[in-house]
Amino acid sequence: MSRTIIITGGAGFIGSHVVRLFVTKYPEYTIINLDALTYAGNLENLRDIENAPNYIFEKVNILDTAELERVFKQYNPDGVIHLAAESHVDRSILSPLDFVYTNVIGTVNLLNAAKQQWSTTLNPSTPNNSTLNRFYHVSTDEVYGALGETGFFTEETKYDPHSPYSASKASSDHFVRAYHDTFDLPVVITNCSNNYGPYHFPEKLIPLFINNIITKKPLPVYGDGQYTRDWLFVKDHAVAIDLVFHKGKNGDTYNIGGFNEWKNIDLVKLLCKLMDEKLGNAAGTSEALITYVKDRPGHDRRYAIDASKINKELGWKPSVTFEEGLAQTIDWYLENTEWLKHVTSGEYQQYYGEQYANRG
Numbered sequence: 001m002s003r004t005i006i007i008t009g010g011a012g013f014i015g016s017h018v019v020r021l022f023v024t025k026y027p028e029y030t031i032i033n034l035d036a037l038t039y040a041g042n043l044e045n046l047r048d049i050e051n052a053p054n055y056i057f058e059k060v061n062i063l064d065t066a067e068l069e070r071v072f073k074q075y076n077p078d079g080v081i082h083l084a085a086e087s088h089v090d091r092s093i094l095s096p097l098d099f100v101y102t103n104v105i106g107t108v109n110l111l112n113a114a115k116q117q118w119s120t121t122l123n124p125s126t127p128n129n130s131t132l133n134r135f136y137h138v139s140t141d142e143v144y145g146a147l148g149e150t151g152f153f154t155e156e157t158k159y160d161p162h163s164p165y166s167a168s169k170a171s172s173d174h175f176v177r178a179y180h181d182t183f184d185l186p187v188v189i190t191n192c193s194n195n196y197g198p199y200h201f202p203e204k205l206i207p208l209f210i211n212n213i214i215t216k217k218p219l220p221v222y223g224d225g226q227y228t229r230d231w232l233f234v235k236d237h238a239v240a241i242d243l244v245f246h247k248g249k250n251g252d253t254y255n256i257g258g259f260n261e262w263k264n265i266d267l268v269k270l271l272c273k274l275m276d277e278k279l280g281n282a283a284g285t286s287e288a289l290i291t292y293v294k295d296r297p298g299h300d301r302r303y304a305i306d307a308s309k310i311n312k313e314l315g316w317k318p319s320v321t322f323e324e325g326l327a328q329t330i331d332w333y334l335e336n337t338e339w340l341k342h343v344t345s346g347e348y349q350q351y352y353g354e355q356y357a358n359r360g
């Protein structure tokens with residue numbers, strides 16, 4: 001069956017893996033990558049598929065309602081996979097409004113564009129169980145807040161966001177559900193844990209530390225380093241998105257996670273060891289770069305996902321171990337130092353200089 005799908009944020013980290021998967025796996029689909037190309041969006045992430053006949057790029061900001069209307073009219077998509085967002089917690093602490101604009105208002109703009117385009121099929125009095133149209137919102141486990149030493153986030157866990165980033169994502173999730181409940185828009189939401197892998201922007205823990213090890217800069221570990229995250233290889237996330245887009249239940253939420261919890265300091269020490277091996281350094285060279293710095297305000301202590309629903313209902317589970325995924329990731333960064341140099345120049349470099357250089 002041929003389909004036309006708008007993927008927002010397709011030039012970013014996760015979005016580029018989703019676009020690549022859909023363009024190559026479904027040659028009969030038309031995939032429109034809609035992205036504003038902020039500091040985090042980069043068409044170099046898609047060089048290998050940019051000439052595919054079923055791929056179209058549209059440089060559009062989701063805050064521009066006229067442009068959204070134009071794109072929806074022009075392509076008449078039957079699906080939307082929405083990843084475009086401001087995604088970095090530290091930036092949300094410095095500039096919360098940017099997160100309100102893109103993550104909340106941008107999402108509502110997209111919901112309105114889809115609602116308008118699909119208006120003839122929507123009818124709140126006869127619930128829409130069709131998967132003919134689908135608005136898929138890609139969200140985060142951070143909406144659930146922080147866990148103590150034990151327990152997991154399930155799809156029933158109450159929302160309790162703490163950072164401006166997670167508050168904006170929680171708000172966008174609520175709007176997506178509201179459009180389902182009020183206007184019968186066929187939606188599905190996933191809440192995923194920390195991704196890692198190729199094309200990850202080097203402001204986030206793993207790629208930042210890989211880059212700093214390569215360039216012999218300090219590795220700034222926040223607080224006591226005992227914060228815990230659940231890590232998932234980005235290609236496994238893309239596979240889960242494919243499954244949920246095609247087979248997820250209308251109106252439902254699915255948690256996605258790696259069954260792979262790591263305390264930050266343990267992960268950083270493993271990364272240092274693997275980097276020393278790959279770079280031929282003496283043991284302990286990279287660990288010597290570890291520097292404990294002031295904690296992130298409102299830092300959530302622990303995230304852990306119970307991904308049993310998507311496993312039981314759709315048969316998804318991660319395909320690579322953390323050791324395999326991390327080794328592949330390190331290899332990719334070592335083979336793509338030009339990409340690293342490019343994305344850490346210009347606007348990002350300015351930001352890095354101002355906000356990160358003097359932490360301690």
Ligand code: NAD
Nearest residue numbers: 009011012013014036037038040041061062084085087195
């Ligand atoms: P990213 O920052 O790497 O990419 C975001 C993309 O969105 C970029 O290409 C950027 O240009 C685009 N964008 C930003 N603002 C835009 C706007 N106003 N209009 C159009 N495009 C815009 O983000 P990511 O890490 O790939 O995350 C993608 C999505 O997945 C986000 O919604 C994020 O909340 C969610 N998520 C991320 C993770 C993770 O670990 N990275 C985990 C769970 C969920």
Ligand code: DAU
Nearest residue numbers: 087088089140141142193194203204205220221222227264
């Ligand atoms: O849980 C899913 C979320 O994971 C996504 O929704 C976000 O978009 C994504 O950015 C990520 O958020 P985190 O805040 O968990 O990721 P980050 O890489 O920024 O930080 C991971 C952990 O490492 C966190 O406990 C903070 C810590 N950290 C981070 C940086 C950048 C450090 O100790 N030092 C650092 O320099």
